Amino acid sequence: MTSTTRTKLEVRQLDAWFGTTQALHDIGLAIPERAATAIIGPSGCGKSTLIRCLNRMHEIVPGARVSGQVLLDGEDIYRPGVDPVQVRARVGMVFQRPNPFPTMSIYDNAAAGLLLSGGRRSRADLDAAVEHSLRQAALWDEVEDSLDASGVSISGGQQQRLCIARALAVEPEVILMDEPCSALDPIATTKIEALIHELKAQYTIVIVTHSMQQAARVSDYTVFMYLGKLIEFGSTERLFTTPQKKETEDYITGRFG
Amino acid sequence: MDSESLEAPWMAARPTVRSTVPRRRNVGDRVFRLLTASFGLTLLLVVASIFLVLCYQSRDAVRTFRWAFLTTSVWDPVAREFGALPLIYGTIVSSLLALAQAIPLSVGTALFLSELAPSWVRAPVSFLVELLATIPSVVYGLWGIFVLVPWMRSYIGPALSGTLGFLPMFSGPNYGVGMLTASMILAVMIVPYITSVAHEVFQAVPAAQREAALALGATRWEMIRLAVLPYGRTGVIGAVMLGLGRAIGETMAVTMVIGNRADVSLSVFAPASTMASVIANEFTEATYDLYLQALVEVGLVLLVVTVVVNVLARLLVWRVAAPAGGGH
Ligand SMILES: Nc1ncnc2c1ncn2[C@@H]1O[C@H](COP(=O)(O)OP(=O)(O)OP(=O)(O)O)[C@@H](O)[C@H]1O
Ligand SMILES: [Mg+2]
Numbered sequence: 093m094t095s096t097t098r099t100k101l102e103v104r105q106l107d108a109w110f111g112t113t114q115a116l117h118d119i120g121l122a123i124p125e126r127a128a129t130a131i132i133g134p135s136g137c138g139k140s141t142l143i144r145c146l147n148r149m150h151e152i153v154p155g156a157r158v159s160g161q162v163l164l165d166g167e168d169i170y171r172p173g174v175d176p177v178q179v180r181a182r183v184g185m186v187f188q189r190p191n192p193f194p195t196m197s198i199y200d201n202a203a204a205g206l207l208l209s210g211g212r213r214s215r216a217d218l219d220a221a222v223e224h225s226l227r228q229a230a231l232w233d234e235v236e237d238s239l240d241a242s243g244v245s246i247s248g249g250q251q252q253r254l255c256i257a258r259a260l261a262v263e264p265e266v267i268l269m270d271e272p273c274s275a276l277d278p279i280a281t282t283k284i285e286a287l288i289h290e291l292k293a294q295y296t297i298v299i300v301t302h303s304m305q306q307a308a309r310v311s312d313y314t315v316f317m318y319l320g321k322l323i324e325f326g327s328t329e330r331l332f333t334t335p336q337k338k339e340t341e342d343y344i345t346g347r348f349g
Numbered sequence: 350m351d352s353e354s355l356e357a358p359w360m361a362a363r364p365t366v367r368s369t370v371p372r373r374r375n376v377g378d379r380v381f382r383l384l385t386a387s388f389g390l391t392l393l394l395v396v397a398s399i400f401l402v403l404c405y406q407s408r409d410a411v412r413t414f415r416w417a418f419l420t421t422s423v424w425d426p427v428a429r430e431f432g433a434l435p436l437i438y439g440t441i442v443s444s445l446l447a448l449a450q451a452i453p454l455s456v457g458t459a460l461f462l463s464e465l466a467p468s469w470v471r472a473p474v475s476f477l478v479e480l481l482a483t484i485p486s487v488v489y490g491l492w493g494i495f496v497l498v499p500w501m502r503s504y505i506g507p508a509l510s511g512t513l514g515f516l517p518m519f520s521g522p523n524y525g526v527g528m529l530t531a532s533m534i535l536a537v538m539i540v541p542y543i544t545s546v547a548h549e550v551f552q553a554v555p556a557a558q559r560e561a562a563l564a565l566g567a568t569r570w571e572m573i574r575l576a577v578l579p580y581g582r583t584g585v586i587g588a589v590m591l592g593l594g595r596a597i598g599e600t601m602a603v604t605m606v607i608g609n610r611a612d613v614s615l616s617v618f619a620p621a622s623t624m625a626s627v628i629a630n631e632f633t634e635a636t637y638d639l640y641l642q643a644l645v646e647v648g649l650v651l652l653v654v655t656v657v658v659n660v661l662a663r664l665l666v667w668r669v670a671a672p673a674g675g676g677h
Contacts, residue, residue: 259564
């Protein structure tokens with residue numbers, strides 16, 4: 093990490109449980125602002141759990157619990173008295189499978205977050221915000237003429253970009269993506285990756301991915317996890333060329349297991 | 350989740366609808382298939398024969414009154430006049446009034462059970478709600494006569510006419526028995542049906558939908574508004590129609606508190622009659638053939654209305670049971 097990058101999210105001594113099973117062990121990590129950080133590791137190593145701890149989504153699973161700190165701009169989001177709803181408005185999330193609201197139009201999906209918490213806006217304001225977020229998600233040109241069509245009437249890749257637009261519309265500072273391309277074909281994947289490239293100029297992005305190629309293509313920093321522990325963290329280039337831990341090397345060279 | 354009595358009315362139609370039995374054939378499969386198919390067929394035959402018998406037993410009444418049976422409003426067996434309009438009106442109005450009271454209560458309870466209640470509250474509450482469905486109709490009727498009717502006469506009725514008495518709905522004499530009392534009993538009786546189906550529908554909302562809303566910064570209530578209610582909308586409508594189907598056909602409890610007067614009145618305090626209550630009340634007193642036939646024709650109308658409402662309800666609930674997409 094160069095000295096000019098500022099830390100957006102800092103994870104300190106984070107443990108996470110599902111009931112009595114511990115899924116994360118003592119994670120410590122500083123995620124830089126306006127950059128893409130990838131989380132890689134074998135299935136079940138805790139990537140999703142970690143990313144869901146960053147916007148307090150972990151705790152909505154019954155029996156799930158967290159200890160430790162996650163500092164967003166230096167403020168602990170797990171401090172007593174912090175409203176998880178406020179945290180989630182600042183730290184948005186895109187899921188593995190596209191999940192637009194099926195009964196809503198494309199327009200209403202993009203506007204969904206804007207209408208929350210008494211967000212009274214004029215129609216013109218809303219129109220502008222919807223167009224802006226759909227353009228940011230590189231979807232506007234494809235749906236401009238069918239904004240009233242159902243949010244699930246478009247292709248899977250388009251649905252995922254609609255979900256990205258929906259997350260962007262509430263103007264979060266951080267966007268978490270949990271394997272956003274795993275349900276998509278290669279062309280749709282390319283589009284989303286290009287989009288991440290665009291977005292990281294403005295947003296802090298954390299992306300979980302199963303594909304090391306994808307991590308190498310889109311991310312500036314990479315976290316390698318194994319069995320609920322953080323094994324190695326560093327710039328993507330460094331981690332892939334000169335891994336310092338044996339587990340990391342085994343994983344990226346495909347000699348794992 | 351459902352008790353047997355809740356499942357029963359919908360099970361009937363299933364075997365005949367399900368046609369995608371696995372291709373793999375062996376003797377056991379074939380026997381099983383034959384058996385279930387014949388059960389399904391038997392049920393269908395029973396329904397068809399009920400319909401035919403009702404048609405046959407009411408043939409003279411149908412021939413005599415034609416469409417006037419459904420459109421005239423004098424039901425006077427002494428004068429040999431049979432216009433079923435007041436009964437149809439009574440059935441529709443009492444059922445709709447019951448829905449108006451039952452929907453908020455049921456949907457609220459179902460939301461509480463699926464979204465808010467901690468698990469140690471959920472089980473006993475849903476058990477109690479389902480228990481309501483097992484209480485015999487005549488027991489509800491007794492409760493109505495001894496509790497609800499006096500309440501209506503001394504508290505609820507006066508309170509309503511005191512505040513909303515300027516509306517024709519809430520004016521006129523209040524005897525305790527009448528349309529409103531019947532609808533309140535009906536509401537209590539259909540709440541468990543609507544609640545348990547709506548609860549199932551809400552539980553079927555995919556976690557991905559809820560998480561999508563929460564991740565946008567939705568509060569719990571906003572999550573319900575954004576993800577749960579729209580996703581469950583069709584299913585809840587189906588649940589409400591199931592309740593409606595039951596309210597329309599409910600007989601005993603209604604007969605005991607509705608006052609049994611075949612009049613069309615705007616006032617909800619006025620005594621009224623429903624199709625079912627008239628049949629129950631007058632069947633043993635039908636002293637001549639045309640009277641009996643007219644009652645059977647009322648039964649025929651009731652059957653047709655109930656079947657239509659229930660089929661629509663089932664279709665709606667089924668559509669939700671196999672959702673189109675938008676989550677895992
Ligand atoms: N809802 C849950 N209840 C109990 N245990 C869970 C739950 N979700 C995950 N786990 C456990 O927590 C551990 C971490 O799971 P997690 O989903 O974070 O892994 P992951 O790295 O995202 O895996 P994948 O690459 O397959 O998505 C696993 O051992 C898993 O079995
Ligand atoms: Mg995962």
